[in-house]
Amino acid sequence: MNTYVALLRGINVGGNKKVSMAELRELFSNLGFSNVRTYINSGNVLFDGKQVSMKAIEMAIKQRFGFAVPTLVVPVSSLRAVVKATPEMWHNDQLQKVDVLFLWPPYNTKTVLKTMPLVAGVDETLFVAETVVWRVERTKQNKSYMQKGFIGSEVYRHMTARNINTVRKLVSLVGE
Structure with missing residues (x-):
């Protein structure tokens, strides 16, 4: 089981x-x-x-x-792998936004990052366990591709997002 x-x-x-x-x-x-x-x-x-x-x-x-x-x-x-790979200082709070984008096939491969024109110095991402972990400082959020061009994109229609705090909580509810 x-x-x-x-x-x-x-x-x-x-x-x-x-x-x-x-x-x-x-x-x-x-x-x-x-x-x-x-x-x-x-x-x-x-x-x-x-x-x-x-x-x-x-x-x-x-x-x-x-x-x-x-x-x-x-x-x-897979959620455990995401939590393990995400830096501990990345969390959803007043200073930063950190979302985990859970992707449906065929978008759940690392090549999906090539379809996301991320803004250097604004967007930070990790690809782990068929997800994209995306971080942006809240003061730079309005400059982020994820705020401007991502919503409505083909990938956006084939994903669901949870903030990293929620993902960490889900893992903690299951325990080891």
């Missing part, structure tokens, strides 16, 4: 695509997963399972809630 995190894209944002975390936990339990728990209201579902089908999860969500929700299932081992 392995532990996974399902990352739901675009739920409970601005009053749209409202999904109850209690109903989401029940849905995952009904799909046969165990030790199901959620973290915050943005669609982070931790669970244990043997065989995991993202398509089956997406279909169950659509059937239950009445709308499609792109869902990426990531092994907790």
